[in-house]
Each structure stands twice: as structure tokens, then as C-alpha cells.
Amino acid sequence: xxxxxxxxxxxxxxxxxxxxxxxxxxxxxxxxxxxxxxxxxxxxxxxxxxxxxxxxxxxxxxxxxxxxxxxxxxxxxxxxxxxxxxxxxxxxxxxxxxxxxxxxxxxxxxxxxxxxxxxxxxxxxxxxxxxxxxxxxxxxxxxxxxxxxxxxxxxxxxxxxx
Numbered sequence: 002x003x004x005x006x007x008x009x010x011x012x013x014x015x016x017x018x019x020x021x022x023x024x025x026x027x028x029x030x031x032x033x034x035x036x037x038x039x040x041x042x043x044x045x046x047x048x049x050x051x052x053x054x055x056x057x058x059x060x061x062x063x064x065x066x067x068x069x070x071x072x073x074x075x076x077x078x079x080x081x082x083x084x085x086x087x088x089x090x091x092x093x094x095x096x097x098x099x100x101x102x103x104x105x106x107x108x109x110x111x112x113x114x115x116x117x118x119x120x121x122x123x124x125x126x127x128x129x130x131x132x133x134x135x136x137x138x139x140x141x142x143x144x145x146x147x148x149x150x151x152x153x154x155x156x157x158x159x160x161x162x163x
Contacts, residue, residue, distance in 0.1 A: 045161030
């Protein structure tokens with residue numbers, strides 16, 4: 002009897018973009034509650050409605066919001082590494098994936114008057130059942146870029162139809 006080899010689940014998802022804004026502006030958009038609420042989401046997909054942050058190593062953060070189906074969600078964790086405005090890393094536990102704890106790391110590098118943003122969401126190999134749940138990072142980066150470059154917010158962004 003033939004067997005099909007299993008493809009190993011990669012440990013991380015990586016996404017990268019260039020944002021025409023200095024690293025300091027990008028970093029603040031990732032950690033300041035008012036800014037996070039302005040860019041994180043799109044009507045018809047999901048949107049963040051609350052963001053609380055104790056920005057220090059070991060400090061806690063928490064985001065909550067609503068999804069397309071009007072279901073609520075929560076994501077929370079602890080800041081692991083903060084090197085403003087170059088590196089931000091935190092643990093990530095999302096309500097839609099149970100108690101699986103993974104890590105999100107942002108690296109911000111100055112480039113041509115802007116910032117090269119590299120995101121890595123790791124720890125997925127330990128939780129292969131949730132790896133597919135985290136394919137939305139490129140969309141998140143596009144929302145962040147549109148916010149910083151054009152001033153586009155959740156309320157001005159075109160809703161996605163069901």
C-alpha cells in the first residue's frame with residue numbers, strides 16, 4: 002500500500018512590504034491604541050474595536066473586535082522585545098485558535114525615506130491545526146500601509162461585501 006508523504010507545516014508565516022513613512026511612524030501605528038483602532042480592519046471582514054497596551058517588556062496587550070459574522074474576537078499577549086522604532090515582538094493568543102500561543106515579530110528598517118516592514122508569525126509548527134488561520138497578514142500590512150501613506154482608516158476604507 003502506498004503512502005502519501007506529509008508535507009511539514011512551516012513554523013512561520015512571513016510577510017514584507019515597503020511603507021513610505023519613517024520607522025518611528027510605523028512603530029507608533031503598531032502600538033498606540035488610537036492608531037491601531039484607526040487602521041486594523043475593514044467592514045465586511047473584521048475590525049478591531051478595542052486595543053489596550055502596556056508597552057514594556059513583559060507588559061500585556063489585548064485587542065478585541067468583531068468579524069464579518071458579527072462574532073466577537075480577542076487577541077492578547079505579552080510584549081517580548083521592544084526596540085523602538087526597529088523591533089517589536091509579542092506573544093499572540095487568539096480566541097479563534099484556542100489557547101495556542103505563537104509569536105509575532107515586526108522588524109522595521111529605514112529604506113529610501115521610508116520603512117521596509119518585515120513581519121514573522123512563528124510557532125506554527127507546534128500547532129499545525131491553526132496555521133491556515135493566520136494567512137491574513139498580507140492584508141493587515143496593506144491596511145497599515147494605506148493608513149500611513151494615504152490616511153485611510155477603517156471608517157473610510159471601502160467595505161467588503163459578503
